[in-house]
Amino acid sequence: MTFPENSPVLRIGELSRRLGVSDHVLRAWESRYGLLRPVRSAGGFRLYTEADERRVRQMQAHLAHGLSAAEAARAVLGEDSGVRTNSAPMSRTTPTTSSIPAAEPGAGTGELSGALRRALDAYDEPAAQAVLDRLVSDLSLTTVLRDVVLPFLADLGLRWERGTVTVAQEHFASNVIRGRLAGLARGWGNGHGPRAVLACPPGEHHDLALMIFGIVLNRTGWRIDYLGINTPVEELTGTVDARQPDLVVLAATLPETLEPLTAQLSALARRAPLALAGPGATPRLAAAVQARLLADNPVTAAENAGWPR
Numbered sequence: 001m002t003f004p005e006n007s008p009v010l011r012i013g014e015l016s017r018r019l020g021v022s023d024h025v026l027r028a029w030e031s032r033y034g035l036l037r038p039v040r041s042a043g044g045f046r047l048y049t050e051a052d053e054r055r056v057r058q059m060q061a062h063l064a065h066g067l068s069a070a071e072a073a074r075a076v077l078g079e080d081s082g083v084r085t086n087s088a089p090m091s092r093t094t095p096t097t098s099s100i101p102a103a104e105p106g107a108g109t110g111e112l113s114g115a116l117r118r119a120l121d122a123y124d125e126p127a128a129q130a131v132l133d134r135l136v137s138d139l140s141l142t143t144v145l146r147d148v149v150l151p152f153l154a155d156l157g158l159r160w161e162r163g164t165v166t167v168a169q170e171h172f173a174s175n176v177i178r179g180r181l182a183g184l185a186r187g188w189g190n191g192h193g194p195r196a197v198l199a200c201p202p203g204e205h206h207d208l209a210l211m212i213f214g215i216v217l218n219r220t221g222w223r224i225d226y227l228g229i230n231t232p233v234e235e236l237t238g239t240v241d242a243r244q245p246d247l248v249v250l251a252a253t254l255p256e257t258l259e260p261l262t263a264q265l266s267a268l269a270r271r272a273p274l275a276l277a278g279p280g281a282t283p284r285l286a287a288a289v290q291a292r293l294l295a296d297n298p299v300t301a302a303e304n305a306g307w308p309r
Contacts, residue, residue, distance in 0.1 A: 033073035193221035194246035216302035252280030
């Protein structure tokens with residue numbers, strides 16, 4: 001394949017920065033819809049052209065006017081091949097594959113958050129993914145995580161406690177969000193920056209906020225070793241000894257999960273810098289084990305983590 005004259009050839013990271021769209025979303029648009037048409041460099045890297053950049057900008061414009069991701073991609077590819085397509089949002093009375101009304105053109109973060117909640121409550125993954133696609137097209141990743149995903153998860157937990165959502169709905173929504181976060185976390189152990197080990201203690205089965213912390217921390221230059229839920233402290237200690245991290249973060253939702261581990265956490269803090277996070281991390285416990293308390297929301301805490309001196 002030959003490139004258009006004077007057309008720059010971009011790696012996906014540079015394309016992502018130019019357009020404000022995460023590399024995860026760009027890859028999804030490439031694999032699902034064929035929106036991007038990269039070639040491989042001699043070293044095996046995907047390389048993108050001005051035409052790819054133009055199609056993504058068209059995609060963003062269609063999403064901003066209320067089309068779903070699939071509809072927007074069809075419109076862009078039709079325009080690219082010279083086929084006229086109707087880029088207006090489908091009528092609300094027109095049958096679609098989703099029973100969830102799309103957010104209106106020009107919808108703000110609050111409206112999109114509501115559309116995400118309706119889609120997940122109704123077990124409508126395609127609609128939820130379309131809302132998430134639109135959010136990450138319109139906003140920065142940190143804004144989406146801080147202002148949409150974290151409030152949604154907090155609200156989901158409250159509604160589950162009150163019995164206004166079922167266990168099945170909570171599990172479905174959590175797994176859709178987890179899948180999206182897992183895509184964003186791919187490759188977060190690569191690089192040359194400081195290393196952080198992230199884990200939840202024994203008995204803790206909620207780790208989505210910790211995943212968000214790790215994703216944002218990685219984007220500030222850190223490498224992430226992620227152990228996840230229900231990690232025995234002995235296993236965590238072994239990992240710390242083997243990996244020699246610059247930071248260890250242990251997150252819990254209830255103080256009762258961490259407090260029985262006070263002696264073990266004190267020993268762990270002598271091996272590596274330790275931070276406690278989540279509602280289960282209290283100032284008293286952090287002081288007792290000589291750990292740093294991450295009291296901010298996960299996005300802000302990761303942004304303010306800083307590099308080790």
